[in-house]
Structure formats: C-alpha cells, structure tokens
Amino acid sequence: MVFFGSDLMWRDRTSNIHGILDATPVKNSTLLFAKWGALALLILTLILGLLVAGMIAQLIFGWGNIPVVPSTFLAIGLVSFFTTFFFQGMLVMFIQNFMPGRIIGMFVGAGALVSLIFVIGNLPFYHPLMNYGSIGAGAYSEMGGFSAPKSYGWEFAYWAGFLLILGTISTWIWRRGYQVSLAGRLRSIRDNLTAYSLSAAILGVSLFLGFGVLGSQSYTAEKYVNSNQVEKIRAEFEKSVAGIWQDLEPRITKVSVLADFFPENQTATFDGTYIIDNPHEETIERVTLSSGVGIDNITKLKIEGGTEVADDDLSKKLKKEYDILTIKFDPALAPGEKREVKFSTKFNGSTLTESSDILRNGTFLNNSDALLIFGNLETQFISNPDKRRKYDLGDRVEWPDRENEEARKYHLLTSASGYADFVDFDAKICTTENQIPVAPGKFISEDISNGRRCRVYKSINPILNFFSFMTAEYELQRQTWNNPAGDNIDLEIYFHPTHNYNIELMFESMKQALSTYTETFSPYQYAQLRIMEFPYQSFAQAFAGTVPFSENIGFVQNPGDSDDPKRVDYASYVTMHEIGHQWFAHQLIGAFAKGSNLLSEGLTENATMLAYENHYDFTKARRMHEERTTQQYLTQRTFDNDDEPVLAKAEGQPYLNYNKTSWVFWGMRHIIGNEVVQNSVKRMLQEHNGNMGAPYPTTLELIKILNEEVNPKYHKLIDDYWNKITFWELSFTSDVEILQKDKSFEVSVPITLDKKYAAEKDGKETSVSDIEEESLNEWVEISFYIEDPEDDLGANPFHSKLVQLSEPKTVLKFNLKEKPKYIVLDPKRALIERNVKDNTKSTM
Incomplete structure (x- = not known):
C-alpha cells in the first residue's frame, strides 16, 4: 500500500x-x-x-x-x-x-x-x-x-x-x-x-x-473505557476496597436455574435461586454482590434478611463506579444459618458497538457470566508489578501460603465464581426449537412446544459451583464407553452439522482417556460425558461431565497423520486434557493457596500425556512433550514480568501450571518410574477427594506423598523439581572412544555435568558447585543408537542405562554388543535443560 x-x-x-x-x-x-x-x-x-x-x-x-x-x-x-x-x-x-x-x-x-x-x-x-x-x-x-x-x-x-x-x-x-x-x-x-x-x-x-x-x-x-482508563479504575478500586475485600462471604450450597434463550434477537433471561449459609465462626453483616451482566441487568433481587445498602459513601461509590452492590443482612447471618436468595438477570441484544454474549448460534456462558457472585473483590486487583508501582499500590496480593489453614477452607474455584464447596445443582434451559440447550448434570427430561425446546438437567451428586449454559443448532452423535468399574457411560458430541471431520477421533480420545484414568486413578463419577462445540474462541473448558469445546482447537483442526512421528494431534490431546479435569478439578481440587492450580492443570497434564502415549506411542508423546512442554516453558518464562516462584508455589502462571508441571511429571515418570509416580497421584486423589470438602489440599500433601512412595534415592530429584528452580547442563567433554573387543565394543563416554539453581527474586543462577552443603548427585539416562535419533527424538535406542553422576566431569565405560553411531545424554529430555544441542554425539 x-x-x-x-x-x-x-x-x-x-x-x-x-x-x-x-x-x-x-x-x-x-x-x-x-x-x-x-x-x-x-x-x-x-x-x-x-x-x-x-x-x-x-x-x-x-x-x-x-x-x-x-x-x-x-x-x-x-x-x-x-x-x-x-x-x-x-x-x-x-x-x-x-x-x-x-x-x-x-x-x-x-x-x-x-x-x-x-x-x-x-x-x-x-x-x-x-x-x-x-x-x-x-x-x-x-x-x-x-x-x-x-x-x-x-x-x-x-x-x-x-x-x-x-x-x-x-x-x-x-x-x-x-x-x-x-x-x-x-x-x-x-x-x-x-x-x-x-x-x-x-x-x-x-x-x-x-x-x-x-x-x-x-x-x-x-x-x-480504554485500557489506560481501565487500569486507573482498577487501581482506584483496589484502594477503595482495601478495608473490606477480606470480609467474610456466605457460602453457596445449592443452585437452581431457569434460563430462557432467545437466539433470534440475541437476548436471554435467567431466574436463579441460591441457598447460602455461613460456615464461619463469626456473623456476616455485610457482603458485596456483582454479576457478569452488570447490576443494571439484575432485574430481581430478593435476599432473605438482606437489603441493599445505599446510604454510605463507599456503597454509593461501589455501585456507581464499579457496578457492585452492597448487601446488609438484618439480622446478621449467624454461624451455621441458611438463607435463600432469589434473583433474575438478563442479557440484552447487540448494539452498534457491543456484541451480545447471546449468539444466534453457539452461545456459551458460565455461571459467573450469568448469575450472582458474592465478594471476590480481589480478582479485579492489578497483578503486574510495574503497574502496581506506577499507581503506588504496594506489593500485589499474593495467593495465601500453603501452610495457611484459613486458606484451606476455600478451594481454587472460589476465585472464579464465589465461595462454595460442592453444590446441588439443577437447571431448566429453554431455547428455540431448532436448537439444543445443554448444561451439566444428568439429562432428566425434554419438552418441545410452541416453538420452544426446554431441557431439564440435575446433578445426581454435588458438583463444583461451576456451570456452563449452551445452546446451538447441533447435530448429535452418541456412543457408549464400556466402563470396567461400573455402569456404562453415555458419550455425546454436539457439533455443527458440517464440522464432522474429527468426531470419530474425539470419541476414540474420550474412550482412551476414560479407560486410562479409570484404570490408573479412580472410577469416572458421572453417568454421562458430553462435548459441545462453540464458535469464535480457541479453548475448551471442563465442567462436571460436560466439556464446551471450541471449533478451532478440535472440530476443524487437522490432527495430522497418526503414523507421522513429527505431527502432534492437538484435537485428541485437548480432548484428553479436558476429560482429565473430571478427575483433577472435579474430584481432586486444591485449596486457594500457592501451588494449588497445578493440582488441577498440572496433574491433568500428567494424566493427558499418559493417555496420549497409550493412544499413540512413545514417539508421538515425545514429540508432544517437546512442542507443548519444553519449548513453551522455556519461552514463556522469559515474558513473565513478575518473579518466577518455585513450582510448588506457583500461582496463576500458565507456563508453570501447565508446561513445567508437565515436564516435571514426564521427568519423574522416566527417571523414577511411571508406576510409582501414578500410584502417588492415585493416593493423593483418594486421600483428598473434593467431595470431602475443606480442608482442601496443597502441593505440600502431593510432595509428601511422592517422598513417601518413591525410593529415597530420588528425594533430591523431587526437591530439585518442586522446591527449587533448577536447570541442568549436560554435554560431552570430548570425543567418545570406542574399542572393539571380540564381539563387543567398549565405549568410553566423557560427560560434563552442571546443575544451577535460579533465585526466586532476581533469577540469578548459581552452580551447586559454588553452594555450600550442595553437591551433584544426578540421575541421567544415556542411550545408544544405530540410526540418527533426531527424526524420532531418540525414541528407539538399542541400549539405554540410567546412571548416577556426582562429579562435574565423568568418564563412563559401557560394553555393548553393537557399535553405536550416536550417543545421547538424557534422550527423553527428563531433566530441565535449555540447550540440548550438545547432548548428542556422533561417533562416525
């Protein structure tokens, strides 16, 4: 131009x-x-x-x-x-x-x-x-x-x-x-x-x-308001609520919803009922309340014993400037007391400048979009340290420490949809006759009349206070998974009629995931498993027995040739990942404390890699590990404006909760052993099932179980993975020597090894050789190859051995039946190492 x-x-x-x-x-x-x-x-x-x-x-x-x-x-x-x-x-x-x-x-x-x-x-x-x-x-x-x-x-x-x-x-x-x-x-x-x-x-x-x-x-x-104004508003908001954001909140114990969708004019109404209680030892006199639709679109609000406060400056400011209501309980909500909350909200149609959340085809909402939320003021605080300094906000509000017993009363999703443990849920969702409405829970009934289709869903057992509401012109396919641990599970995929390319692949991934997780961890806890397509976005999200799944990352994505070791199948991987959350989030959920997000995302990544490898083979899993785990962790950590914590204390950093945790579990599986690692996860799941309620677990329990289950000789490796920011460095000191003796070959492998710890505050790295009371004691796999290992990332050695190295420079001797053409240090990339180009040596 x-x-x-x-x-x-x-x-x-x-x-x-x-x-x-x-x-x-x-x-x-x-x-x-x-x-x-x-x-x-x-x-x-x-x-x-x-x-x-x-x-x-x-x-x-x-x-x-x-x-x-x-x-x-x-x-x-x-x-x-x-x-x-x-x-x-x-x-x-x-x-x-x-x-x-x-x-x-x-x-x-x-x-x-x-x-x-x-x-x-x-x-x-x-x-x-x-x-x-x-x-x-x-x-x-x-x-x-x-x-x-x-x-x-x-x-x-x-x-x-x-x-x-x-x-x-x-x-x-x-x-x-x-x-x-x-x-x-x-x-x-x-x-x-x-x-x-x-x-x-x-x-x-x-x-x-x-x-x-x-x-x-x-x-x-x-x-x-533009992004700069939003930033100023959030800074002023934090200062305004400094004295109330930690106030006690009521707990939601039951949710009933009647949702009416009108896709033709992009509007919807929600009528909801909450049962709330006070599980604290003190009374609750006031609480703030908000909704994703904005308080102007809360068309009815009736709280038993509660009235809106509008006579003090803070309440007026919260309502006018921040779209938050202040509710006073009179009498105060006493410890153990239950009350009912009835409300209605609405979604308006599109305007010239704002698209409606209700789509003509493919609406996907969650409860924080459509229903009420008590408290959760801190979710609007600025987290970027540079911007906090700009507005003189002091240090950011960190997640509670793992040892904080008060934090263990709340699980991770409290930050998303308000304080609740597991809740009873039922919903009646109505839409136009040509669309199908879907929500979590068991499908109870359907009524089609007067051009409207209504469906009723109900949770048989309590579920997380985390629900999806969807409606679209779906085509539906059903299959059944033969459950070895109980009744068979109904599998359903709701999809756009022309997006049928990966349906069979997704069914196979669902079955593989269910089989792997049931056999490895525990039985699947719902009677059904649904996947529903939605447009425009690029993510999937797991609700109880229900997985909204965007078209871009599953339904219209090319999974590649299943026999090509260089292609990764993200459609299957994401399917398996979201099903993994049916265990790690919907069975085991961490406390709202440091490190707990990886009990959801990280343990799910471990399970997903296991299912993906079972579905394909080690070579395809190794490729996924390389592309999704190692590269993304090493790249994304460089863009973090805040200090990188040790893995066990991670907060909301995706590169830690997803990528590094996946790397750590991959490393433990291939050094310590897959069976003992998965048994540790299984024990964690059994001892801290979310249905038990508070206190919720943290990574302290996970690391404790790992140390109790594995051989003590691996305790240092676990500590390096979880409690330190560790980087290993491996290379060949010099050329490899090979001597032929009769029908065998004596191979001398000279290895240089270092391990560095990065400081949490400034990221400065220090070799363990320069730290008192620290020493090298590292487990390293060494593999030998006839063919170039580059194409399949070292998946097919003719000989491998796990060795323990305690010196910066070591020469190891191996007697092999064949003459190796290539030797690779840590071929599975189990250790967190940045440069692996010098890990391979050609002997030709």
Whole structure:
C-alpha cells in the first residue's frame, strides 16, 4: 500500500507526462478516483489471489473431506482484509498531497500506518472513533457467521464519510501544471470549489458526524473505557476496597436455574435461586454482590434478611463506579444459618458497538457470566508489578501460603465464581426449537412446544459451583464407553452439522482417556460425558461431565497423520486434557493457596500425556512433550514480568501450571518410574477427594506423598523439581572412544555435568558447585543408537542405562554388543535443560 499508493500518486510526474495530462480538461476528481480505483483493484487482486491459493491449499491438504466454500473465503477476504487495506491505502495516497516528494511521502505514510496499528491504541485518551479505518465485523465462524455484523455497517459509513472528506480535499489541492507548491495549492482552493465537490464534502461531513454521534452515544451507553482508563479504575478500586475485600462471604450450597434463550434477537433471561449459609465462626453483616451482566441487568433481587445498602459513601461509590452492590443482612447471618436468595438477570441484544454474549448460534456462558457472585473483590486487583508501582499500590496480593489453614477452607474455584464447596445443582434451559440447550448434570427430561425446546438437567451428586449454559443448532452423535468399574457411560458430541471431520477421533480420545484414568486413578463419577462445540474462541473448558469445546482447537483442526512421528494431534490431546479435569478439578481440587492450580492443570497434564502415549506411542508423546512442554516453558518464562516462584508455589502462571508441571511429571515418570509416580497421584486423589470438602489440599500433601512412595534415592530429584528452580547442563567433554573387543565394543563416554539453581527474586543462577552443603548427585539416562535419533527424538535406542553422576566431569565405560553411531545424554529430555544441542554425539 505504501509503495504502490505513493507510486500511483506520483506516477504522472515521475514519468514526466504530467504536463500533457494536466493540460487536458479532465477533472481533478476523475484523476483522483482513477488512482484510488487502481489501488483498490490492486489490493482486491492480491486478496483474491491469496484466497484462490488458500482454496487450492485446502483442496490439497484438506484430508480429502473438507469442502471448499468460496463464499466463506470471499466473505473473510472482503470484510476482514480488503476493507482495512483499502482505507489504509487511501490514507497513504492522501498524505502524498502534502509531501514535497514521493520518497518522503512513503516514509510519512508508513509512519502513519505504524502509528495506527501500534501507537494510537496506547494513547491515554484513545477512543475507538479515533482509530481511522478500523472497520470489522468481528470473528468469523461457520456456526454463526460474523460475530459483530452491526459494527461493520455503521463503522464503514463513518469512515467512508471521512474518506469522502479526504477525497474532496484532495481534489481541491490537486497538483496541476508546474507551479505546485503546497502553499500555492492551498491558496487556490477557492478556485477549485464546485457544486459537486461541495456536495460531496457536505455528504462526507454528514456521514462522519452523523454516524460518529451514533457511535459515540452507543459507546457511552455501554460505558466504554480504554485500557489506560481501565487500569486507573482498577487501581482506584483496589484502594477503595482495601478495608473490606477480606470480609467474610456466605457460602453457596445449592443452585437452581431457569434460563430462557432467545437466539433470534440475541437476548436471554435467567431466574436463579441460591441457598447460602455461613460456615464461619463469626456473623456476616455485610457482603458485596456483582454479576457478569452488570447490576443494571439484575432485574430481581430478593435476599432473605438482606437489603441493599445505599446510604454510605463507599456503597454509593461501589455501585456507581464499579457496578457492585452492597448487601446488609438484618439480622446478621449467624454461624451455621441458611438463607435463600432469589434473583433474575438478563442479557440484552447487540448494539452498534457491543456484541451480545447471546449468539444466534453457539452461545456459551458460565455461571459467573450469568448469575450472582458474592465478594471476590480481589480478582479485579492489578497483578503486574510495574503497574502496581506506577499507581503506588504496594506489593500485589499474593495467593495465601500453603501452610495457611484459613486458606484451606476455600478451594481454587472460589476465585472464579464465589465461595462454595460442592453444590446441588439443577437447571431448566429453554431455547428455540431448532436448537439444543445443554448444561451439566444428568439429562432428566425434554419438552418441545410452541416453538420452544426446554431441557431439564440435575446433578445426581454435588458438583463444583461451576456451570456452563449452551445452546446451538447441533447435530448429535452418541456412543457408549464400556466402563470396567461400573455402569456404562453415555458419550455425546454436539457439533455443527458440517464440522464432522474429527468426531470419530474425539470419541476414540474420550474412550482412551476414560479407560486410562479409570484404570490408573479412580472410577469416572458421572453417568454421562458430553462435548459441545462453540464458535469464535480457541479453548475448551471442563465442567462436571460436560466439556464446551471450541471449533478451532478440535472440530476443524487437522490432527495430522497418526503414523507421522513429527505431527502432534492437538484435537485428541485437548480432548484428553479436558476429560482429565473430571478427575483433577472435579474430584481432586486444591485449596486457594500457592501451588494449588497445578493440582488441577498440572496433574491433568500428567494424566493427558499418559493417555496420549497409550493412544499413540512413545514417539508421538515425545514429540508432544517437546512442542507443548519444553519449548513453551522455556519461552514463556522469559515474558513473565513478575518473579518466577518455585513450582510448588506457583500461582496463576500458565507456563508453570501447565508446561513445567508437565515436564516435571514426564521427568519423574522416566527417571523414577511411571508406576510409582501414578500410584502417588492415585493416593493423593483418594486421600483428598473434593467431595470431602475443606480442608482442601496443597502441593505440600502431593510432595509428601511422592517422598513417601518413591525410593529415597530420588528425594533430591523431587526437591530439585518442586522446591527449587533448577536447570541442568549436560554435554560431552570430548570425543567418545570406542574399542572393539571380540564381539563387543567398549565405549568410553566423557560427560560434563552442571546443575544451577535460579533465585526466586532476581533469577540469578548459581552452580551447586559454588553452594555450600550442595553437591551433584544426578540421575541421567544415556542411550545408544544405530540410526540418527533426531527424526524420532531418540525414541528407539538399542541400549539405554540410567546412571548416577556426582562429579562435574565423568568418564563412563559401557560394553555393548553393537557399535553405536550416536550417543545421547538424557534422550527423553527428563531433566530441565535449555540447550540440548550438545547432548548428542556422533561417533562416525
């Protein structure tokens, strides 16, 4: 755009034909729109070419069963790309009107585009109406089309009006002849005014101002604030609630919901009933209350013995500025006392500037989106240490220590949906007849009448206070898993009718996961397991017996060739991961304390890798370990603005809870032994099942069980993995020596070893050789190969041995029946090591 747009504006003069062209009676507007049209056609041609290339690629690599839908390609190409590039190109061409030369204009035009893309959004006074050419219809999905079609129409009209103004100004200051200084052209504007140009200018101003006012009113109604303002609001909020955020909260023990979805106009209503109690030793007099829909959309609120407080400054401020109500219990909620809460909430349809959470097809909500939440004020606090210093907030509020007995009263999900242990749950969900509503719990009944479909779901046993509510035009497939530990389990996948590519693969993954986890840990605890597709996002989430699963990471993802050791099957992996949460989160859930998130995500990662390896083989699992675990941990830790804690004290860091924990369990499995490691996890699950309620466990219990179960010779390794930030360094000291003796080969392997501990505060690394009372005592696997181990990541050695090394430099001798061509240190990558390129030695 910068090059071609600038070249088009100066082409007549660079080719020296402007004298002839400017002498013709052709209007300035004709010349301008010819150049604008040329650039538009160029952009359109490039986009259409890329779309055709994409369709060809899909035909070639689409497994032979993914249909090419030209209308989908065209819609995304025109709406998502052409419109943006067109407006940007026109701006570049407009800028050239004021430049003394083409090259300078290119730099200025490029600077303008860079500012639009990277700078303007970070301005403290930024508003979307300032972002020139920002026109979009949202994300695209085959399930629901564009997510924000209303935005596209008014934004296009708004910026088209502005562009018309730019075009009119361009015709007024068009370069003609040889006297083309900017000052001279500005002075001659009056001579270039015509009825047509004035009409165009008036139309442009009308469009720009008219739709600008509409957009501004809509943003104001939606209470829009930019990211800088949000940051200031959150900082002020934390200061405002400093004295109340730790107040006691009531506990939710039962939830009943009646949800009515109206996808055709993107609205919904929820009628809910809570039973709350006070499990504390003190009375509760006040509590704050909020909802994902905003307090303006709480249409009914009746709390037994509770009334809204509106007569003090803090309560007024919380309501007006932060969308939080303050409730006073009168009489106070006594210890052990139960009360009922009845409420209604609503979701409004889409506006010009805000998409509704209720989609025309594929709505996915959870209870924090739709229902009420007591307390949880600290979830809005700023965690970034640099921003906390900026607003003089002091140290961030850390998760409670693992030894904190008060913290053990609350489980991990308290931070998401309020204080609760496991709750009784039932829901009646209604939607249009052509859609199917789904929620957690056992399916009880269905009624179809008057164009509406209603379903009732009920938890047979208490479940976490964490529910999903979904509705879409689903196709449903069912299978059964033969449960060796009890009644068979009904498997269901709800999916968009044309997204059937991976359905059988996902069923197989469900069965593999259920079999692996039941055999290894404990029986599956629900009568059903459902997976439901939803659009636009790229994640999956596990609720009780129910897994909402985005189209992008499962239903339309290419799992690759199952026999190709270089391909990873994320569709199967994510399926297995979310089913793993049916054990690690929905059976075992940690306290709301440091390290406890990895009892959910980390233990699930361990289980998932086990199921994935059982489903495929070690080679495919080793590839997944390399791509998902090692690379992501080492990369993502460098982007953490805060100090990295030891693994056992991790808080919300995904690179620790997912990636490093997965690495640690992988290492323990292949050094200590898979059976003893999984038995330790099984014991943890048995001794700390969440249905038992508080006190909830932490990593202290997990590490204690590991140390009790494994051979004491591995205790140091466990300590290095969990209680320190440890990095190993392995390499070959020199060349490997091989001597042939009769029918065997004596192989001398010279090894250099170091282990470093990183400090939690500043990350400074220190070798154990420089630390008193520390020494090397490391377990390292050494493997020997005939074939190059690079292709299969060392999965097929002809000989391997686990050795214990206690010196920085060691020479080990091996008697082998074959002459190795390659030797690899730690081939399974069990130790946390950054550079493994020097772990392989060729003997050829």
